[in-house]
Amino acid sequence: MNDVTTKSKILTAARQLFVENGFSGTSMGKIAKLAEVNYSLLFHHFGNKEQLWVAVKQSIARDAANKSKTLPLSNLPFKEFLSQLMANSIKFYRDNSEIIRMINWQRLEPAEQSIGVTLSTESNEWLDAIKHYQHIGNIDKELKPEFIITLILSIVSSAALDPNVLIKDKKDLKAYVDFCVIGLLKAFR
Amino acid sequence: MNDVTTKSKILTAARQLFVENGFSGTSMGKIAKLAEVNYSLLFHHFGNKEQLWVAVKQSIARDAANKSKTLPLSNLPFKEFLSQLMANSIKFYRDNSEIIRMINWQRLEPAEQSIGVTLSTESNEWLDAIKHYQHIGNIDKELKPEFIITLILSIVSSAALDPNVLIKDKKDLKAYVDFCVIGLLKAFR
DNA sequence: CTTAAAATTGACTGATCAGTCAATCATTTT
DNA sequence: AAAATGATTGACTGATCAGTCAATTTTAAG
Structure with missing residues (x-):
């Protein structure tokens, strides 16, 4: 044994x-x-x-599930919420490059059964958070929450995963995140 | 022979x-x-x-180079420019899934020499276009053009490549693109 | 202590892998 | 027509591949 x-x-x-x-x-x-x-x-x-x-x-999926909690608390001011959400997500991607690679392998290699490794099962919680900020007036109520989440997620995943020529070091990344947060604030209002 | x-x-x-x-x-x-x-x-x-x-x-790279031209003309109104840029880019990704897969293989598999397949060599032209719209007042001159390009590219690549649960059909995609264009207009001003 | 079950070993199989090579065939040059 | 060059063939190599199996060792249960 x-x-x-x-x-x-x-x-x-x-x-x-x-x-x-x-x-x-x-x-x-x-x-x-x-x-x-x-x-x-x-x-x-x-x-x-x-x-x-x-x-x-x-x-790998089990390990990732234990480390999740990328979602900040909804009682934060919207700007802080966005800022932390992006920072947390990027950190999550960075800390879990194993999962990322595995997901990418899974996408490319012939799929026997795609159960196993996936990301952002917490979509529902994200949706709820967005709706909350729409309710208290930080986000235009006309905007579809699904679109907002998709937009944020695509920004975050690219920032964390794609080897970017234009953004080299951590300072650039921090500045870029701030740039995005400010932009998103304007875009959603 | x-x-x-x-x-x-x-x-x-x-x-x-x-x-x-x-x-x-x-x-x-x-x-x-x-x-x-x-x-x-x-x-x-x-x-x-x-x-x-x-x-x-x-x-594959040779074929892709011949089909590029994702960049619209800079004499368009900024909103039209953005709209066409996103539509063209997404269409390019969709029409060239071969290149995409090849790039992804290249990213995952041990890199001997990464010459060969790459995307967006036209970065410089993009930069020039952004600067032009900053000059004529459509984009806040304080914003870094590199950040703007990175942001647009990440939105576009995710929209075209990632299998998205929230955006299923072409109608959704069209609506999402419009949503992004309007949002970006506000964000950059 | 005995016995059953599980863990471990090493030898083996047939298929497939990338790559070689000498011989033949087809074409072009002289 | 002769010679040279390139295209094509089939037989071969040694390495590696996933997987099997019977025999042996270790461990746990009665």
Whole structure:
């Protein structure tokens, strides 16, 4: 029953290699070697490569779920709310590059079953927060909350994920976030 | 000298498979089979797998360059300019999903040399257009043109690329683009 | 202590992988 | 017509791939 150790050693190694090289770029042999574990044990503990891939995705998703809480409190002034929302989201993306890579692999590689890694299951909470700020007059009530969320999310994800030529260091990023917050305030009023 | 036909048959097949499955997800054998060409000919015409991969990237980049022109004319009213810019860009992304997939493969898979497929080399023209609209008073002169471009680009790329739960059909997209244009007009003033 | 169950090992399979090579075929040059 | 050049073929290599299996060791239960 050294099972926990061995199984988790395999999972850790698989996670690292799958995140780095994707499904078809990773071989069971390399996973076994990295985990310092007999090759056959991978199949004993996980069945086959695809089941191991699924297990890795679930493991990453579980970790991500525990670290979420990107949404600030709705009793903040709207400007602060926006500012924190963007900062939190960008930090979340930055801190969870594993998930990001995994999501991107999942998008590109032939989809067996896309259950597993996803982002922003908290959409409903976002919607509620937006509606709240519409109700107290910070956001034009004519604007569709779905559009507002989509807009914010696309800004945030690009800022955090895309390697941007125009925004190089952290100072630039901070300035850019401020620029966006001020712009969004005007846009939504 | 049936070279043109054979070589291009290989390139076409390779392009399809590389775009679908990436570098390590594609085998030379499958390319040969799809191209209906002798296996050894791939090496005779392209050297090895990586050189074929590079050739495919160049081929895609070349095609994309010919189809660019996403930038509207700067003598349009700013609102029309923004509107057309977003529509053109989204259409460009939609029409060139091959390039998009290739860029994403390139981002994920171990980078040998990232020459080849890239987007928005026209950044300078974008900058000039923004500065022009700042000069004639449509955009606040205090705002950094780089930030403005980054913002527009991130909105556009997300709208075109990310599978969005909240925006399903073309009507939604059109409405969303209008929403963004109006918002950006207010934000930049 | 005995026995059953689980963990671990190493040897093995057949398929596929990228790449080579000498021989043949087709075309062009001289 | 002869020679040279390039295109094409098929047979081959050694490495790696995912996966199997029987035998052995370790651990847990009665």
